[in-house]
Amino acid sequence: MVKIDEFPDDARTEYLNREMPKFEDTPLLPSPPLREQRIALISTAGLHRRGDRQFTEQSGDFRVIPRDLPDEDIVMSHISTNFDRLGFMQDVDVAFPINRLKELAEEGVIGSVSEFHFSFMGATPPEQMEPSIREMVQTMKADNVSAVVLCPV
Amino acid sequence: MVRQHSEKIRPPRALVCPFELGRPFGSPNEPEFQKRVLVEVLKLLERTDGPILDEFPDGPPGPATNDDGDIEGWSCPVNFGDGKKDINVDDDPLGALNQEIDLMQSWYDLFVEKNGKTTLGISEVEFDVCVTYLANFISDTDTPPPRTDIPRHQMVKLATDDLKAFYFEAGLARPGNATDKELADWYYGDTIAGRVLLKVNEACANSGDKVLIGMSDRRIIPIHQQHLKQQSQSA
Numbered sequence: 001m002v003k004i005d006e007f008p009d010d011a012r013t014e015y016l017n018r019e020m021p022k023f024e025d026t027p028l029l030p031s032p033p034l035r036e037q038r039i040a041l042i043s044t045a046g047l048h049r050r051g052d053r054q055f056t057e058q059s060g061d062f063r064v065i066p067r068d069l070p071d072e073d074i075v076m077s078h079i080s081t082n083f084d085r086l087g088f089m090q091d092v093d094v095a096f097p098i099n100r101l102k103e104l105a106e107e108g109v110i111g112s113v114s115e116f117h118f119s120f121m122g123a124t125p126p127e128q129m130e131p132s133i134r135e136m137v138q139t140m141k142a143d144n145v146s147a148v149v150l151c152p153v
Numbered sequence: 154m155v156r157q158h159s160e161k162i163r164p165p166r167a168l169v170c171p172f173e174l175g176r177p178f179g180s181p182n183e184p185e186f187q188k189r190v191l192v193e194v195l196k197l198l199e200r201t202d203g204p205i206l207d208e209f210p211d212g213p214p215g216p217a218t219n220d221d222g223d224i225e226g227w228s229c230p231v232n233f234g235d236g237k238k239d240i241n242v243d244d245d246p247l248g249a250l251n252q253e254i255d256l257m258q259s260w261y262d263l264f265v266e267k268n269g270k271t272t273l274g275i276s277e278v279e280f281d282v283c284v285t286y287l288a289n290f291i292s293d294t295d296t297p298p299p300r301t302d303i304p305r306h307q308m309v310k311l312a313t314d315d316l317k318a319f320y321f322e323a324g325l326a327r328p329g330n331a332t333d334k335e336l337a338d339w340y341y342g343d344t345i346a347g348r349v350l351l352k353v354n355e356a357c358a359n360s361g362d363k364v365l366i367g368m369s370d371r372r373i374i375p376i377h378q379q380h381l382k383q384q385s386q387s388a
Contacts, residue, residue, distance in 0.1 A: 004155065020161035057307075071270060076275070084176055085175060087173070087176040089321060094177075104191065109195070110195065147198050152177060153175045
């Protein structure tokens with residue numbers, strides 16, 4: 001299993017003590033009932049449409065994943081070798097639960113599923129993603145997205 | 154995925170999941186469990202007592218492991234039978250690699266048939282061209298890359314990803330449920346492909362190119378297989 005406690009000591013210590021962004025406040029907002037929410041997924045797994053631009057070192061931009069893209073057309077080009085890919089090879093939803101989200105919409109648990117979902121490549125420093133994040137937010141607003149689920153790997 | 158990181162970032166609402174890195178929703182082909190995790194996350198939206206840092210209570214479903222944490226029953230997918238010529242990877246890396254790939258092909262085909270999809274092809278270069286490029290790269294890092302629209306280091310990385318996808322998907326087709334660590338131990342430690350990758354990694358490290366040298370740190374050989382680099386260099 002690829003778990004952090006199986007990393008060699010020096011790598012585990014470095015990973016756990018990695019510097020993280022610090023924020024002065026926590027922007028927690030009250031939220032409408034779940035059954036009224038329109039949800040989008042944001043992955044950091046370096047996912048994209050087959051044939052779209054692959055991620056590379058320092059990629060801070062995102063790739064758009066349309067809601068109804070077939071599973072076999074969702075691929076991964078994250079630069080890291082240090083997380084499990086066997087799960088994703090067998091089942092997209094283990095990293096990017098788009099089919100589960102659609103089922104929850106059909107069951108009435110959530111209101112609806114956004115038309116577009118997004119993936120970044122998490123090995124890039126977050127501050128380099130900020131301009132792209134602002135652009136992504138505009139797209140979400142136009143699609144009336146009310147909440148997102150961040151899906152890290 | 155990492156509690157210590159979330160404690161520092163203090164996001165408004167977070168659910169720590171005790172799963173492998175790379176599997177934020179638990180296990181593949183376990184839709185009910187995945188949905189449970191997703192609903193737990195979504196329910197955090199209804200709370201306003203943040204910052205919330207909850208922990209999912211259960212581990213992922215899956216086959217039982219033995220005392221070493223390994224899944225029992227999975228076996229190495231390559232069996233070099235009679236009639237196969239013993240090609241030395243040091244003398245002929247491409248020949249040795251192609252012979253091994255030939256032995257793996259039917260297992261890979263079975264995986265694709267069973268799953269109806271493959272992650273092979275991320276480089277957008279034919280697989281045999283990727284294999285030839287990596288084998289040639291060992292002796293000459295300036296060997297012409299098959300794609301010229303992306304930097305050389307990205308071509309190397311994507312070619313290694315495709316080689317890994319082919320082997321890991323072939324491994325998944327074998328009976329038993331191999332873990333990522335088991336397949337990695339086999340792939341990097343026991344296969345010709347693993348030895349070729351160690352040589353590619355060494356070529357990057359000795360290339361004099363800053364980006365390739367950076368890649369040789371952890372972008373080709375995972376953290377939990379780094380010990381093989383020393384073994385390879387002293388061999």
